[in-house]
Amino acid sequence: MQKKGNKYGVHRVIEPRGLMTQAARKIDNTMEICSNEILCDVTALNIDSASFTQIYGACKKDLDQTAQAILDIVQERGKMQNPVTGSGGMFIGTVAQIGDDLKGRIDLKEGDKIASLVSLSLTPLKISKIKAIHPEIDRVEVEAQAILFESGLYAKLPDDMSEELALAALDVAGAPAQTARLVQAGNSVLILGGAGKGGMLCCCEAMKRVGPAGRVVALVICQEDAELLKSMHLCHEAIVASATEPMDVLDKALAANGGKEYDLSVCIVNVESCEMASILPVRDGGTVYFFSMATNFAKAALGAEGVGKDITMIIGNGYTKGHAEITLSELRENRQLREYFQKKYI
């Protein structure tokens, strides 16, 4: 009979004890599952971009050395977590075995093709062979196995789009799903970084939800992006500004909304010091949703106090219930967006 493991996988932490699997230096990658784990045959790793760039650079862009470096990390740590960047990535594979306690209780069956939506930095992994490395897309083809914990997230890969397209969208799945939850009919919404991958999906979701009485304004970095977003009907108005210049953003954002402050702003610009530009345009009682990993907690907290803004500031959570389905639906519903993603991100 299979033993039951901790739902977060803590039973696999080797050292230091007491930490979670992501914070641990080394985890147990024995490919024998507990009753609440899922064993997967892995065909490819999508290494996190920061991690791949670091390893590939340190190996002087030599593919054999890069392969060996990846094998060494996994051998040493039991997971593909870059010791310099701390980051991981995701895997693609098929379900090989579902633990007894999960069988019938989850929407997976053996043989299903899935992408993991939790980081490789916390996922037990064992690589038997690296078959190819595609440095232009940070992708490593492997023969490997991995374990998903009971709390682990995954998405079944859809039949109606290519694996690459699905992965490009799933990469930023949390943002549109949380935007969908925050936007209400009639809202005015400012999306900082509207022309990026996640930004476009957020714009799309906001446009769907504000309805005829609402307004979606996207902040972008150049006129081309502004015209692109408008031509794709992803916003009512686009403004061109740098999100690091709060007063300029405030002026342009208010002008684009009839002088009124916004109900919600979404910051999905991956550069530092965009906190004030996200806070200033929002009305008292409104919400700022920070999805960018470059967000500084203290700058946001002290910044809102400094300008006397009584707003709710939310930390973007990579996971929201149904986030994979919501994100893939965007691409199914919006042919223009799908074609753009196909062209730009694959």
Added chain:
Amino acid sequence: MQKKGNKYGVHRVIEPRGLMTQAARKIDNTMEICSNEILCDVTALNIDSASFTQIYGACKKDLDQTAQAILDIVQERGKMQNPVTGSGGMFIGTVAQIGDDLKGRIDLKEGDKIASLVSLSLTPLKISKIKAIHPEIDRVEVEAQAILFESGLYAKLPDDMSEELALAALDVAGAPAQTARLVQAGNSVLILGGAGKGGMLCCCEAMKRVGPAGRVVALVICQEDAELLKSMHLCHEAIVASATEPMDVLDKALAANGGKEYDLSVCIVNVESCEMASILPVRDGGTVYFFSMATNFAKAALGAEGVGKDITMIIGNGYTKGHAEITLSELRENRQLREYFQKKYI
């Protein structure tokens, strides 16, 4: 006739232009007000603890040198913002003049005694004389003037308690006010860092709001604190653990709540790496409120995703409408808490 300034004070930024007053190196401290500014006669500065400690140390604990260092900073920058720590503090004073556009529209009149609730790091200040320095409480008695912008926050100092007591509580006013807003009747609430100044006020507010069907559990660092909180009826149960050890916290927190996950956790522990201990005990759909400035944005965002928690994570905002009044009320309503603050923080 008075000119109207920018509501956030941006008209006073000297360099670099385009930034807000907090981020600016130098601001204009001319003591002549715009129509939407307030001029105050300042009697004392409560320097931020990190800032005072740095200056006092650099001056080898010499009071004259410390005084000169403070004068130099304000002379140079137009505001009391420590160039090393970046932080400020608050001032105490009386209202000297209210701009024409604000008169009658705010709850202040000339002569009112107030404490500023926005940071000195963004407040125009001119010191004519330093009268005394009290290093044990980071306090500097001065003859000075300061300006509050239209967006500036302040609290009228109450008649029914000492200035020192009011200031000790106002220092952490954002936390209990936001806790009050987040807690609903019947909720189970976990407060990490319940025995600190802000933590006790949050506990008090949570106890008031959960009602007979709710439950408040405080996490503290030692048994003495646990007994103190229980004896003061600031929680239903207190658990002793380190908030940097998530699995230990999870086990004890669940045990203290009949095995059930919490609706809300409040993290008000001022040490690093308390994100996972705040996230794990909360149910799907629940809320984590991070008030600690030691919170790391990325650790929270990636941490919740890593364990598949669909929760709302909120960045503590130093300002919430009515936060000063809510916090002072705590001390008025709870005699035991007031006596404890009187003894411990003055």
